[in-house]
Amino acid sequence: xxxAKMPGSGAGGEDKPGExxxxxxxxxxxxxxxxxxxxxTATAFLEESLRSAIVAGDIPGGTALRQEAVAEIFGVSRMxxxxxxxxxxAQGLVEFQPHKGAVVAAISARDAADNWAIRKALECAALEYxxxxxxxxxxxxxxxxxxxxxxxxxxxRLGLLNRRFHMTLYARAQFPGMLQLIExxxxxxxxxxxxQLAALxxxxxxxxxxxxxxxxxxxxxxxxxxxxxxxHIEDAGxxxxxWLKTREG
Amino acid sequence: xxxAKMPGSGAGGEDKPGExxxxxxxxxxxxxxxxxxxxxTATAFLEESLRSAIVAGDIPGGTALRQEAVAEIFGVSRMxxxxxxxxxxAQGLVEFQPHKGAVVAAISARDAADNWAIRKALECAALEYxxxxxxxxxxxxxxxxxxxxxxxxxxxRLGLLNRRFHMTLYARAQFPGMLQLIExxxxxxxxxxxxQLAALxxxxxxxxxxxxxxxxxxxxxxxxxxxxxxxHIEDAGxxxxxWLKTREG
DNA sequence: CAATCACATATTGGATCCAATGTACATGTG
DNA sequence: CACATGTACATTGGATCCAATATGTGATTG
Numbered sequence: 049x050x051x052a053k054m055p056g057s058g059a060g061g062e063d064k065p066g067e068x069x070x071x072x073x074x075x076x077x078x079x080x081x082x083x084x085x086x087x088x089t090a091t092a093f094l095e096e097s098l099r100s101a102i103v104a105g106d107i108p109g110g111t112a113l114r115q116e117a118v119a120e121i122f123g124v125s126r127m128x129x130x131x132x133x134x135x136x137x138a139q140g141l142v143e144f145q146p147h148k149g150a151v152v153a154a155i156s157a158r159d160a161a162d163n164w165a166i167r168k169a170l171e172c173a174a175l176e177y178x179x180x181x182x183x184x185x186x187x188x189x190x191x192x193x194x195x196x197x198x199x200x201x202x203x204x205r206l207g208l209l210n211r212r213f214h215m216t217l218y219a220r221a222q223f224p225g226m227l228q229l230i231e232x233x234x235x236x237x238x239x240x241x242x243x244q245l246a247a248l249x250x251x252x253x254x255x256x257x258x259x260x261x262x263x264x265x266x267x268x269x270x271x272x273x274x275x276x277x278x279x280h281i282e283d284a285g286x287x288x289x290x291w292l293k294t295r296e297g
Numbered sequence: 298x299x300x301a302k303m304p305g306s307g308a309g310g311e312d313k314p315g316e317x318x319x320x321x322x323x324x325x326x327x328x329x330x331x332x333x334x335x336x337x338t339a340t341a342f343l344e345e346s347l348r349s350a351i352v353a354g355d356i357p358g359g360t361a362l363r364q365e366a367v368a369e370i371f372g373v374s375r376m377x378x379x380x381x382x383x384x385x386x387a388q389g390l391v392e393f394q395p396h397k398g399a400v401v402a403a404i405s406a407r408d409a410a411d412n413w414a415i416r417k418a419l420e421c422a423a424l425e426y427x428x429x430x431x432x433x434x435x436x437x438x439x440x441x442x443x444x445x446x447x448x449x450x451x452x453x454r455l456g457l458l459n460r461r462f463h464m465t466l467y468a469r470a471q472f473p474g475m476l477q478l479i480e481x482x483x484x485x486x487x488x489x490x491x492x493q494l495a496a497l498x499x500x501x502x503x504x505x506x507x508x509x510x511x512x513x514x515x516x517x518x519x520x521x522x523x524x525x526x527x528x529h530i531e532d533a534g535x536x537x538x539x540w541l542k543t544r545e546g
Numbered sequence: 547c548a549a550t551c552a553c554a555t556a557t558t559g560g561a562t563c564c565a566a567t568g569t570a571c572a573t574g575t576g
Numbered sequence: 577c578a579c580a581t582g583t584a585c586a587t588t589g590g591a592t593c594c595a596a597t598a599t600g601t602g603a604t605t606g
Contacts, residue, residue, distance in 0.1 A: 124591090202469045
């Protein structure tokens with residue numbers, strides 16, 4: 049059984065400068081293992097775990113993912129690690145170079161700008177498609193989501209709640225692939241949001257935006273709702289990118 | 298062996314600009330080979346080949362991709378096949394089930410509607426970002442592209458030219474990730490366009506659309522260009538989806 | 547002394563083998 | 577006869593081994 053022999057083998061923690069701290073990576077990954085549970089294949093399990101750890105910021109950008117190290121930590125061979133890393137590369141979470149290996153994609157102002165521009169385009173379109181189909185129940189769920197966010201103090205859950213709120217707005221759009229693409233980019237933006245939250249604290253204005261958007265959507269006023277959503281995303285993106293640029297420079 | 302080795306590839310490979318005469322030949326050779334698309338790894342080679350074959354319609358939707366069979370055809374082991382299939386799955390070109398295998402994603406009206414909705418949202422946004430930066434040279438290149446499409450009779454090249462034309466329109470948007478996403482969906486839509494072309498023949502109206510969009514973009518009239526592009530994509534999508542639905546039902 | 551080359555080492559890419567899983571078909575039982 | 581079960585086969589998942597490639601270090605040579 050591939051998960052049985054987790055502990056024991058990799059205890060010797062040698063930390064060379066400029067490389068991954070094996071002990072720390074091992075520790076965080078083990079925590080993630082608990083959270084994710086065990087799916088049908090080792091590859092899927094690794095993919096879930098690594099993605100979760102990356103978007104949660106547990107593995108910082110720039111970290112090299114050595115196949116052998118990851119394999120030992122999870123108690124599997126290098127092969128499922130390779131396949132999982134391939135998948136993560138296609139999802140843009142790691143950068144990969146043949147014969148050199150994979151590193152966790154670094155957080156950058158450029159990527160953030162990209163992500164927010166894409167989100168703005170897709171989410172506004174999805175909202176427009178979704179509004180005619182929104183039910184009162186959807187609106188109620190949105191209000192509950194906003195209230196939950198008001199009460200939430202844990203930054204890591206805040207990202208999840210924010211994502212869920214946005215997705216409820218678009219839930220009635222007829223395009224499942226579009227929704228999947230949006231969710232993927234919302235997950236990616238979680239990394240950035242959490243980064244900013246940790247440094248600047250939470251942003252009260254976002255909640256006002258959320259309320260206004262939901263109200264407009266509830267009235268079926270697609271034009272107003274889309275304009276509000278556009279500036280909601282654009283403002284957040286602009287603030288984030290500006291802050292990241294000061295950090296980079 | 299599945300590919301020829303590069304001559305002299307073992308050397309240090311540092312390219313010093315200026316006087317070093319020796320390494321220049323090697324360097325230029327390497328660049329040429331790279332532009333032509335020399336695959337660095339078997340996995341990359343398989344991914345390219347399979348994607349090209351799927352997009353071109355050489356492998357029809359629904360076809361099961363047996364790892365062993367593909368491996369034999371390409372003269373490699375199953376492992377690079379597995380990794381390539383993983384990548385294709387992440388790109389949405391094949392559907393994958395654990396322990397069952399991969400099948401080429403089927404063409405469906407539903408997926409087409411999804412693809413066109415996503416493209417409309419993303420391409421309109423990209424055009425708006427790009428227009429302020431468009432140069433006269435870009436416009437000229439667009440005109441050349443339109444002319445090339447007028448003359449082209451080969452359907453498979455027509456898709457490439459159409460894609461290139463669209464991408465020139467968006468080339469000046471500062472969001473590389475957005476452009477990459479658009480190109481990915483343009484490639485996916487090639488499958489559908491080719492399908493339709495083969496059945497219905499080519500669509501003359503699209504060329505009029507292209508000219509009108511390019512003219513508006515050349516004048517810097519972003520509003521008009523975006524409206525035209527939106528209806529260009531929407532019309533084509535609607536016609537395609539309607540046609541696919543009659544085929545399915 | 548600088549540049550280059552040769553060699554050692556670490557890491558990934560690919561091949562082959564074995565195990566696990568799913569499917570099809572035959573067989574037994576109500 | 578319908579349905580459950582067991583078994584054989586096909587196919588994929590994972591482990592281990594070997595080969596190819598990149599990188600770092602020290603010797604050599606001009």
